[in-house]
Amino acid sequence: MSKVLALKYRPSSFEQLIGQESITQTLTQALDKNRLSHAYLFSGLRGSGKTSTARIFAKCLVCDNGPTSEPCEVCENCQAANENRHIDIIEMDAASSRKIDDIRSLIEQTKYKPNSASFKIFIIDEVHMLTKEAFNALLKTLEEPPEYVKFILATTDPMKLPPTILSRTQHFRFKKIPQGSVVKHLSHILNLENIPFEAEALGILTRAGNGSLRDTLTLLDQAIIYSKNYIDAKSVATMLGVLDPEVLDTIFNSILNNEREKIIETIKELENYEGEVVIDELISHLKEKFFAGDPRFSTMLSDRFFKILSESKKLLFINADSGFVLTLLFFKMMEATKIKEIDEMIETLEAKIQTKPQPRKENIVTLTPEPEKRVSQPTTPHPPVTKPAKPAVNTTEVHYKELITKLYDRNYELGECFEKSISFVSYEENILTLMSCASENCKKLLRLSSGIIKHFVKESFTLDTKIAMKACDKTIPEPPQQEENSHEESKNIENPHPADSCIANQTVGNSENAEIDGENILENPFVKRAGELFEPSRIIVKSKI
Ligand SMILES: [Zn+2]
Numbered sequence: 001m002s003k004v005l006a007l008k009y010r011p012s013s014f015e016q017l018i019g020q021e022s023i024t025q026t027l028t029q030a031l032d033k034n035r036l037s038h039a040y041l042f043s044g045l046r047g048s049g050k051t052s053t054a055r056i057f058a059k060c061l062v063c064d065n066g067p068t069s070e071p072c073e074v075c076e077n078c079q080a081a082n083e084n085r086h087i088d089i090i091e092m093d094a095a096s097s098r099k100i101d102d103i104r105s106l107i108e109q110t111k112y113k114p115n116s117a118s119f120k121i122f123i124i125d126e127v128h129m130l131t132k133e134a135f136n137a138l139l140k141t142l143e144e145p146p147e148y149v150k151f152i153l154a155t156t157d158p159m160k161l162p163p164t165i166l167s168r169t170q171h172f173r174f175k176k177i178p179q180g181s182v183v184k185h186l187s188h189i190l191n192l193e194n195i196p197f198e199a200e201a202l203g204i205l206t207r208a209g210n211g212s213l214r215d216t217l218t219l220l221d222q223a224i225i226y227s228k229n230y231i232d233a234k235s236v237a238t239m240l241g242v243l244d245p246e247v248l249d250t251i252f253n254s255i256l257n258n259e260r261e262k263i264i265e266t267i268k269e270l271e272n273y274e275g276e277v278v279i280d281e282l283i284s285h286l287k288e289k290f291f292a293g294d295p296r297f298s299t300m301l302s303d304r305f306f307k308i309l310s311e312s313k314k315l316l317f318i319n320a321d322s323g324f325v326l327t328l329l330f331f332k333m334m335e336a337t338k339i340k341e342i343d344e345m346i347e348t349l350e351a352k353i354q355t356k357p358q359p360r361k362e363n364i365v366t367l368t369p370e371p372e373k374r375v376s377q378p379t380t381p382h383p384p385v386t387k388p389a390k391p392a393v394n395t396t397e398v399h400y401k402e403l404i405t406k407l408y409d410r411n412y413e414l415g416e417c418f419e420k421s422i423s424f425v426s427y428e429e430n431i432l433t434l435m436s437c438a439s440e441n442c443k444k445l446l447r448l449s450s451g452i453i454k455h456f457v458k459e460s461f462t463l464d465t466k467i468a469m470k471a472c473d474k475t476i477p478e479p480p481q482q483e484e485n486s487h488e489e490s491k492n493i494e495n496p497h498p499a500d501s502c503i504a505n506q507t508v509g510n511s512e513n514a515e516i517d518g519e520n521i522l523e524n525p526f527v528k529r530a531g532e533l534f535e536p537s538r539i540i541v542k543s544k545i
Contacts, residue, residue: 004217005218006214006218011052011056014027018177018181018185020053020177023053023172027069027172031057036061036067038142038145039153039169040151040170040171041155042054042155043156043174044176045174045212046212047177047209047212047214047215048211053172058150059082059086061119061150062077062078062116062118077116086116086117088121090106090109090121094128095126100131102134103134106124110146111146120149120150121151121152122151126155127154128155128156128157128161135161135165142165179206182206185213187199190231193224195231197231197232201227201233202231204237208240234246241274241277242281243270252286255330258334263330264327267323275316286305304333305336312329396461402460404419407456414453417438417441417442421438421442421443422446423435430465432467433469434468435469435472
């Protein structure tokens, strides 16, 4: 290997440029359509291809076929440009030639026409290094140069340029070359050089090159010599002083498997490395695993790991004990893996909730307080119906029995009337069809209690249950029942509120008592007050009927 890789594989055409597709596309268009500016500014990280692009662009201008995006590569101008000896392509490094005199001499050169080409191109590298006076001297020429003059200014720090320079140039921002593109380029070069390699080793070299192709190629040169013509991850890691990917894998495995002993051993081994390097490598490794879709590194876990790693990096900046920061870091990461357990707990809980039967209507009913005991209730035996508290089977029959119980509880007469006169027909699609064969009295009671009945039906069945009534198909009601009903009829007529059993019974009782003890009515406060007002000589109490 006679020549360093960075020079040997320096791109000589736009196609060979790596990772700056949008810039090469724009420049190609400008050259082919002859829409050229007189001054360009290329800014971006070192090794991102600024100088290479400037040289290719200059060649495109000086070629006998120029301006063209595809220089012939055979003409004298192309060859001279490729060999970096073209008389009309003037390169100046502003880092070393930064004074006003340097710029004055450059301006002087612009006054003479090109020697062999159609253009005279001035490439000023690290232009931000020029002094203020030098900038001022350059300004006028930059604004109105002779038509054959083209300026290409390159800088890693465009923010240091005066706005007057920025406004007079066409600015191209070179981005950091993506790692994937660099790795691809490295493997291409190694294949051409016939040097075997491990893909992982190229990844380590690229990360160390930090987006600069030139730096990465310099590292590759070193790696070829260091690893004796076989580029493997282990030797590259040792050469660069970074962690071997296998060690990183072991660290993450120990963390994920909660192997405390192993972690403590690893920490001892890591004493030879700088804390910051270890953290950076862990971040890169985590990133790789995450993008590779490793199922062990979920989004949540990766996020937590990344936060812990970033926090630890901050601690190192505060001059904390590197070894202790790493120890804490690994134990915190182990704690973070317990998120999984919480996830599993939630899942288990959810599964339990799903398998647990939904609370039934019956159960809800049992929770409601029992209706108050009425006066008439204890004297009359309760019909043998299913108690709501009893664990019920989900059948319509149970619901119907529950309804009857509720009606009995509310008003014994209503319950009795309902049970005897109403028969169940069907319960389909939330419609409870009933058949009524009630006597007139019972009908009246049912009508007055319709609100309560509806309420209990909704409670016993479902909230959207509706009642449909069917006409009676029984012709002759039982005679004794008829008698009983007729007896009740007299009671109900007197009862001003048959719907509310508690009040109704009391009212019935009171009115009966009032009729029996007719004389007591004189003690009634209203009657007394009337007596005082009208001062009657005699008060006669008369029955209403
Ligand atoms: Zn040419």
